[in-house]
Amino acid sequence: MKTESIKKNLTTRSKKAKIERFGKLVSFICILIIIAVVVAIFYFVSSKGLATFFQNKVNVIDFIFGKDWQPSSVDQSGKPLVGALPMIAGSFIVTVLSAIVATPFAVGTAIFMVEVSPKRGANLLQPVIELLVGIPSVVYGFIGLSVIVPWIRGIFGGTGFGILAGAIILFIMILPTVTSMTVDALKSVPRHYREASLALGATRWQTTYKVVLRVATPGILTAVIFGMSRAFGEALAIQMVIGNSAVMPTGLLTPAATLTSVLTMGIGNTISGTLQNNVLWSLALVLLFMSLFFNLIMRMIAKKGAMN
Amino acid sequence: MKFVVAGLALVGLMAGCGKSSSSSSDSTNQASTKKQSITAVGSTALQPLVESAAEAFSNENSNYQIDVQGGGSGTGLSQVQTGAVDIGNSDVFAEEKSGIDSSKLVDHKVAVVGMAPVVNKEVGVTNITKENLIKVFTGKVTNWKEIGGKDQTIVVVNRATGSGTRATFEKWGLDGATPIKSQEQDSSGTVKKIVAQTPGAISYLAFSQTDDTLKMLSVDGVKPTNQNVATNKWVIWSYEHMYTKGNPTTKVKKFLDYVLSKEVQGGLVEKMGYLPVTDMKVERDSNGKVK
Numbered sequence: 072m073k074t075e076s077i078k079k080n081l082t083t084r085s086k087k088a089k090i091e092r093f094g095k096l097v098s099f100i101c102i103l104i105i106i107a108v109v110v111a112i113f114y115f116v117s118s119k120g121l122a123t124f125f126q127n128k129v130n131v132i133d134f135i136f137g138k139d140w141q142p143s144s145v146d147q148s149g150k151p152l153v154g155a156l157p158m159i160a161g162s163f164i165v166t167v168l169s170a171i172v173a174t175p176f177a178v179g180t181a182i183f184m185v186e187v188s189p190k191r192g193a194n195l196l197q198p199v200i201e202l203l204v205g206i207p208s209v210v211y212g213f214i215g216l217s218v219i220v221p222w223i224r225g226i227f228g229g230t231g232f233g234i235l236a237g238a239i240i241l242f243i244m245i246l247p248t249v250t251s252m253t254v255d256a257l258k259s260v261p262r263h264y265r266e267a268s269l270a271l272g273a274t275r276w277q278t279t280y281k282v283v284l285r286v287a288t289p290g291i292l293t294a295v296i297f298g299m300s301r302a303f304g305e306a307l308a309i310q311m312v313i314g315n316s317a318v319m320p321t322g323l324l325t326p327a328a329t330l331t332s333v334l335t336m337g338i339g340n341t342i343s344g345t346l347q348n349n350v351l352w353s354l355a356l357v358l359l360f361m362s363l364f365f366n367l368i369m370r371m372i373a374k375k376g377a378m379n
Numbered sequence: 380m381k382f383v384v385a386g387l388a389l390v391g392l393m394a395g396c397g398k399s400s401s402s403s404s405d406s407t408n409q410a411s412t413k414k415q416s417i418t419a420v421g422s423t424a425l426q427p428l429v430e431s432a433a434e435a436f437s438n439e440n441s442n443y444q445i446d447v448q449g450g451g452s453g454t455g456l457s458q459v460q461t462g463a464v465d466i467g468n469s470d471v472f473a474e475e476k477s478g479i480d481s482s483k484l485v486d487h488k489v490a491v492v493g494m495a496p497v498v499n500k501e502v503g504v505t506n507i508t509k510e511n512l513i514k515v516f517t518g519k520v521t522n523w524k525e526i527g528g529k530d531q532t533i534v535v536v537n538r539a540t541g542s543g544t545r546a547t548f549e550k551w552g553l554d555g556a557t558p559i560k561s562q563e564q565d566s567s568g569t570v571k572k573i574v575a576q577t578p579g580a581i582s583y584l585a586f587s588q589t590d591d592t593l594k595m596l597s598v599d600g601v602k603p604t605n606q607n608v609a610t611n612k613w614v615i616w617s618y619e620h621m622y623t624k625g626n627p628t629t630k631v632k633k634f635l636d637y638v639l640s641k642e643v644q645g646g647l648v649e650k651m652g653y654l655p656v657t658d659m660k661v662e663r664d665s666n667g668k669v670k
Binding site for chain 2: 141142143144216217220221224230231232310311314315316317318326328335336337338339340341342343344345347348
């Protein structure tokens with residue numbers, strides 16, 4: 072009798088094991104759904120975005136390097152004017168500019184929060200940064216429109232709308248993201264690195280600069296790339312301050328346009344299936360490839376960091 | 380993460396569309412107590428009026444649920460054409476939009492809206508000839524002093540390409556001329572703010588969207604007023620259309636009749652700055668012919 076129950080206990084699954092199996096199944100299904108969604112998005116955007124080239128017979132080179140964006144008009148030879156270079160350039164310039172400005176601020180804040188004054192950093196700066204992340208982008212856009220644009224107009228002249236205004240707004244928007252990721256990177260530097268450096272007689276600044284920052288470089292770079300990918304995809308705030316003029320940027324103070332701003336402005340006014348609609352999907356495809364590109368860079372940096 | 384959110388939104392959207400299309404295909408003659416849902420999508424210029432009308436209508440008919448969304452005239456027309464929504468709101472005639480088969484759609488004109496060139500208060504101009512208006516928007520005149528204003532650079536602010544307001548303004552205000560490439564803004568609220576605060580700025584807005592932070596220009600001496608729109612003396616105006624695919628179903632017709640009723644036309648429509656379609660002394664077709 073006793074051996075019987077032991078045998079039964081050993082051969083049937085326990086309740087806990089069943090729950091575990093169930094949990095595994097649920098998470099597996101979730102992963103499958105997510106994969107399916109990603110694949111569906113890629114398929115959807117690609118099929119629509121590539122229609123410009125296959126259905127409407129637009130030359131890919133003309134699309135990427137053309138400088139004239141008037142999707143509803145055609146040139147003398149009857150080709151539609153769908154050059155996306157002004158927007159691609161606009162997106163890149165604002166993204167790079169905002170990242171260049173944001174990085175020193177983010178690294179400085181992060182060093183303060185982790186190395187200089189961890190206590191105040193946690194109590195004071197952490198909530199501030201979290202608050203900045205939570206502000207909706209339309210609010211940033213409105214502040215840009217009401218404060219930054221008139222401010223630029225007052226100092227530099229012109230209309231105030233342009234790449235400079237866009238870069239300033241994006242700088243504020245990506246700052247919290249880059250900062251908090253940099254904080255994580257600094258925090259993950261092992262404590263004994265600092266201890267060893269200090270024990271060798273290095274000052275705190277020397278330790279921070281020559282040891283902590285060096286070790287955390289891959290993490291910081293990841294943070295910057297992540298910020299850039301956020302900036303690249305931002306639409307609403309940038310649309311309100313950049314001026315949305317699809318011409319090649321000639322300076323920081325003249326109106327320009329980004330991929331996202333042209334996309335969001337046009338999509339509601341075009342009919343699905345027409346060239347005007349398809350080229351917008353092509354812009355979306357460019358955006359999708361860009362975020363893929365940013366992701367790949369991040370992975371490469373992270374891999375490199377892990378090997379050290 | 381972004382993908383996931385976008386994906387879920389997409390799935391939600393599809394589910395939403397599926398639901399509304401199936402409900403629109405419910406045929407006629409349902410019991411009045413049955414839950415009725417109507418979806419109206421499209422023009423952002425018409426959206427506030429339809430929203431208010433829908434609210435008032437479902438207060439009176441508690442079994443009705445009317446879902447009103449923006450998205451632009453293009454979205455409205457294409458969604459109603461595919462049958463995804465019951466009503467497609469549009470600022471332009473379906474005939475004017477490429478990619479739309481207007482023969483399948485039935486037009487219900489619910490209001491008229493006049494549009495006027497608006498300028499920053501400081502430019503020193505109150506009246507403009509049509510010739511000069513075209514010159515300003517095509518970039519042939521670049522300083523206000525050339526047309527009798529202050530010595531100030533003209534800043535042209537356009538609406539998004541393909542927007543209903545822009546189409547109307549280009550057709551009737553600029554006689555079909557293509558404006559120079561300049562700033563473009565999508566939302567009329569943003570346009571209003573930009574024109575009010577940017578020295579030398581000019582753009583165009585529906586009458587209902589202007590206020591005394593900026594100035595409406597008279598064109599060739601004609602003032603932009605609803606009275607002048609009604610007699611077609613002021614030519615920059617357009618109908619607000621609510622399109623249905625084929626003839627409206629009973630439930631949709633009931634709502635459309637309500638929007639066209641005296642109660643709404645004389646009340647809400649006027650209160651919100653539109654012109655009742657019943658007040659119009661003239662009629663204009665999609666080719667611009669006036670009767």
